[in-house]
Amino acid sequence: MTLTKSGRTGRRRPGPEGEAMPVGITQSRRSRILVLIGLVLFALYSVAPVWWLIVSATKDQQGLLYSNGLWFEDFHFFDNVQTVIEYNDGIFLRWTFNSVLYAGAGAFLCTLVSVAAGYALSRYSFPGRNLGLGVVIGSFLLPQALLTMPLYLLFSKIGLTDTAWGVLIPFVINPFMVYLAKVYADGAIPAELLEAARMDGASEIRIFFQVVLRLMTTGSATIFLLSFVGNWNNFFLPLTMLRGEDKWPLSIGLYFWNAQRTDSEIDLTTLVLTGALLSVIPLALIMLAMQRYWKSGVTLGSLK
Amino acid sequence: MSTTTADKTAAGAEGPGSRTPGPRRSGLSSPSRGARRRRRHAFRGAGFAVPFFLGFLFTFVAPLAYALYQSFFNIESSGLGIGTQKEVFVGFDNFTRGLQDSDFWSGTIRVLLFACVQIPIMLGLALTMALLLDGAARRTANRYRLAFLVPYMIPGIVAALMWLYIYSPRLGPLTDGLGAVGIEADFYSSALIWISMGNLLTWIHMGFNMLIIYGALQAVPRELFDAARVDGASELRIALSVKVPYVRGALVLTGMLSIIATLQLFNEPLLFRTTAPETVNKSWTPTLAIYNQAFDSNNYHYAAALSVILALVAGGASFLFYKLTNRAQP
Numbered sequence: 001m002t003l004t005k006s007g008r009t010g011r012r013r014p015g016p017e018g019e020a021m022p023v024g025i026t027q028s029r030r031s032r033i034l035v036l037i038g039l040v041l042f043a044l045y046s047v048a049p050v051w052w053l054i055v056s057a058t059k060d061q062q063g064l065l066y067s068n069g070l071w072f073e074d075f076h077f078f079d080n081v082q083t084v085i086e087y088n089d090g091i092f093l094r095w096t097f098n099s100v101l102y103a104g105a106g107a108f109l110c111t112l113v114s115v116a117a118g119y120a121l122s123r124y125s126f127p128g129r130n131l132g133l134g135v136v137i138g139s140f141l142l143p144q145a146l147l148t149m150p151l152y153l154l155f156s157k158i159g160l161t162d163t164a165w166g167v168l169i170p171f172v173i174n175p176f177m178v179y180l181a182k183v184y185a186d187g188a189i190p191a192e193l194l195e196a197a198r199m200d201g202a203s204e205i206r207i208f209f210q211v212v213l214r215l216m217t218t219g220s221a222t223i224f225l226l227s228f229v230g231n232w233n234n235f236f237l238p239l240t241m242l243r244g245e246d247k248w249p250l251s252i253g254l255y256f257w258n259a260q261r262t263d264s265e266i267d268l269t270t271l272v273l274t275g276a277l278l279s280v281i282p283l284a285l286i287m288l289a290m291q292r293y294w295k296s297g298v299t300l301g302s303l304k
Numbered sequence: 305m306s307t308t309t310a311d312k313t314a315a316g317a318e319g320p321g322s323r324t325p326g327p328r329r330s331g332l333s334s335p336s337r338g339a340r341r342r343r344r345h346a347f348r349g350a351g352f353a354v355p356f357f358l359g360f361l362f363t364f365v366a367p368l369a370y371a372l373y374q375s376f377f378n379i380e381s382s383g384l385g386i387g388t389q390k391e392v393f394v395g396f397d398n399f400t401r402g403l404q405d406s407d408f409w410s411g412t413i414r415v416l417l418f419a420c421v422q423i424p425i426m427l428g429l430a431l432t433m434a435l436l437l438d439g440a441a442r443r444t445a446n447r448y449r450l451a452f453l454v455p456y457m458i459p460g461i462v463a464a465l466m467w468l469y470i471y472s473p474r475l476g477p478l479t480d481g482l483g484a485v486g487i488e489a490d491f492y493s494s495a496l497i498w499i500s501m502g503n504l505l506t507w508i509h510m511g512f513n514m515l516i517i518y519g520a521l522q523a524v525p526r527e528l529f530d531a532a533r534v535d536g537a538s539e540l541r542i543a544l545s546v547k548v549p550y551v552r553g554a555l556v557l558t559g560m561l562s563i564i565a566t567l568q569l570f571n572e573p574l575l576f577r578t579t580a581p582e583t584v585n586k587s588w589t590p591t592l593a594i595y596n597q598a599f600d601s602n603n604y605h606y607a608a609a610l611s612v613i614l615a616l617v618a619g620g621a622s623f624l625f626y627k628l629t630n631r632a633q634p
Contacts (some may be wrong), residue, residue: 031439031539037446038436043451046511050454052477053466064475122471124349132353139364143618145568145591149598149611150371151363157370173359204348232388233459235571236591240599251461258465259578273469276462284457 018152057277061270080274087271092278094246095253100282102164102238102249103231106171111224113172116183119212123189133182141174145236152240166241167249171231177223184219222293225286229294232283250279368615375399375609398609407587408610412567412617414591418498419566426506427558430513431551435543437514438521449518453475456511464575467504492580504572509565513558521553523628556629563625567618570595590614 048070055072057080058065063073065121084092120126121133151170152161160166189212197207213220235251242248248256254275286292378394402408433452437445455463469474471491483490491500524547532542570591576584577592586600587593594614598607 028539035436035439036444038432039440039448042433042436043448045507046452046454049463049466049470049507050458052470056469056475068477070477111325113355113359116352120349120352124346124352126346126350129352132357133466135360139360142364142615143564143568145570146611146615146618147364147367149594149607150367152598153374153604153608154367169359170363173356173363175360175364178356198345204345204351208352233461235461251459253576254465255461258468258575269469269475272465276465280458280462283459287457 002171036085053273053277057270057274061267061272064269064273072159076270077274080270081278084271084274084278091245092223092250092253092275095248095250096279096282098164098247099232099249099251099279102167102171106168106231107224107228109168109172110174110177110227111220113215114174114181114223114227115185115216115220116208117178117191118183119208119216121178121186122182122185123194136175136178136182140174140179148236148240151237155241161241162243162247164247167238169225171234171296174227174230177227180223180226181216181219184216184222188215188219218293221290225293228286229283250275254279316351368612371611374605375612378605391574398606399613402608402613405610408590408593411587411593412590412614415566415569416621418502419563422502422505423559423562423566425502426510426562427513427555428504430510431517431548431555433510433514434518434521434551435547437518438547439539439543449587452514453511455507456515458508460508461571461575463508464504464572467500467507469502492576492583494583496542497576497580501572501576505566505569509562513562516558517551517554520551524550540541558614560622560625560629563621564618567614567621569593 015261052070056071058075059067059073060079062246067073079234120136121136147170155161155166159171193211197211202210232242232249233251234249235255238249238252239255242252245253245256254272256270257268257275261272286302375398376393376395377391378397380392381387437449437452438446458466470478473479473490478491479489489496491497529542529547532546537545568591569589571590573584573592574595577588586596590610591614594607594610597603597610
């Protein structure tokens with residue numbers, strides 16, 4: 001991998017420098033090689049552990065213990081996948097379904113609520129608007145983990161713990177996403193267009209669904225994606241809220257398997273490793289497909 | 305700052321409306337009518353914010369208020385063991401107990417000290433990655449950037465699980481690899497646990513921080529570098545004296561996010577506890593202490609008080625950091 005990459009840059013060097021060096025002035029050969037070495041080292045550090053996980057998911061118990069961790073032995077990946085899926089009456093599929101439900105439904109509702117609120121904060125001046133904006137900005141600095149215990153206390157009082165709602169409702173209300181929506185609305189919705197729509201007699205609701213939502217497609221997609229990833233990765237909230245095994249998302253299930261690994265009669269190590277790899281795939285696919293959105297979202301977040 | 309720009313645009317939105325009096329359909333036009341219409345728009349607009357702020361009351365304000373209320377009570381059981389339990393008002397008892405709880409505070413100080421070491425290293429590495437990407441040709445940079453972002457695509461709990469096994473002396477390649485060159489390393493010993501934890505957190509969060517810093521770097525006008533090169537500055541010199549000052553804002557932001565993230569450190573220590581329960585004890589980090597007070601010892605009231613205290617600490621730390629960095633900016 002290293003060889004082909006340096007080979008390619010090497011080939012490009014004699015050609016016109018315009019595309020290769022956006023700065024227009026050539027750097028010294030030595031600094032370019034140093035840059036490349038640095039890049040390769042960081043790339044190895046970032047990718048190697050995942051490589052280990054992929055390789056390990058193809059091994060059985062014996063292979064895990066007695067073979068080189070960084071290279072393949074007998075290929076048992078599909079056996080492992082089958083074991084993961086069949087273990088405990090297919091509980092893994094149940095967890096996957098729960099993860100998709102919590103992350104997907106939570107992100108969808110969060111996007112709708114946040115875009116509406118962000119649009120209101122950006123395009124209307126009503127009494128309390130500045131206070132609302134201050135509250136939004138102030139509260140996304142509040143550590144999420146600190147809110148979880150109070151949420152648990154309240155939800156257990158009103159009987160929402162150990163239900164899907166206990167996880168879903170907090171996923172929907174996210175001040176950071178509202179702030180992001182406001183920033184997008186500031187840039188994407190021309191005030192003249194709203195005024196023109198009003199002149200034509202469109203109601204505010206109709207304007208929101210037919211004009212605003214369309215103008216904010218990119219912003220909404222970014223919010224959906226960031227929220228989906230955040231929900232999928234959330235661990236602390238479902239851990240405190242959910243007791244029943246059948247309601248868990250993947251993260252809790254894998255944690256539970258790992259904790260059980262030592263005191264159950266069969267060794268669950270292959271199960272944990274293969275399950276972990278499988279749980280990455282949906283997220284990795286969605287992030288690769290929507291790269292454009294989360295990159296813009298992260299950059300936007302840094303603009304404040 | 306964003307508020308004032310929003311105010312201007314909002315005022316601009318009303319501008320055309322006040323110049324053309326009344327909607328086209330209502331033939332009559334009077335100033336009071338226009339003003340009323342505008343007010344009506346404003347209130348309908350507020351309607352769009354209602355779902356969020358209702359939810360906010362329910363998931364932020366109410367829980368915090370309820371936790372505060374609960375922290376003034378305690379469970380007292382009358383009689384021995386199985387006697388009836390009842391809630392009694394205890395005033396500030398939970399708070400005074402929390403302020404004197406040495407386990408809780410040593411956890412908090414442990415995490416803050418850890419943050420002072422790990423965050424600068426992680427941000428330094430992220431900055432180096434961003435500068436390297438910025439120094440490479442665009443196509444090379446795009447390819448490597450994707451590799452750097454692989455950890456960002458792995459769910460935090462899966463990443464922690466993965467490293468837990470990589471560190472494991474039985475399964476992981478690290479112990480064997482280091483053993484081959486004559487280093488005996490136990491990644492779960494109390495001496496090395498911080499390095500194990502720091503490496504894990506750095507691996508998980510480096511890519512995200514790199515992305516923010518790299519985004520800021522891309523916004524620096526390229527002519528600046530050319531000018532510096534014409535003046536004979538080396539690439540290293542350009543990186544340190546021209547590029548780094550430009551991404552100061554991004555570094556402050558990532559620093560602040562990292563401090564908040566470290567204060568609520570929970571998932572990773574909880575997982576490490578399954579392997580090394582002696583080293584990573586019950587109150588190793590403040591969030592872990594709160595969790596165990598609530599679900600291990602069933603001290604919900606005390607856990608609520610500790611949550612309130614930690615929220616104040618986190619708020620204070622963020623505020624202090626914000627004030628310091630804001631004042632230092634020209």
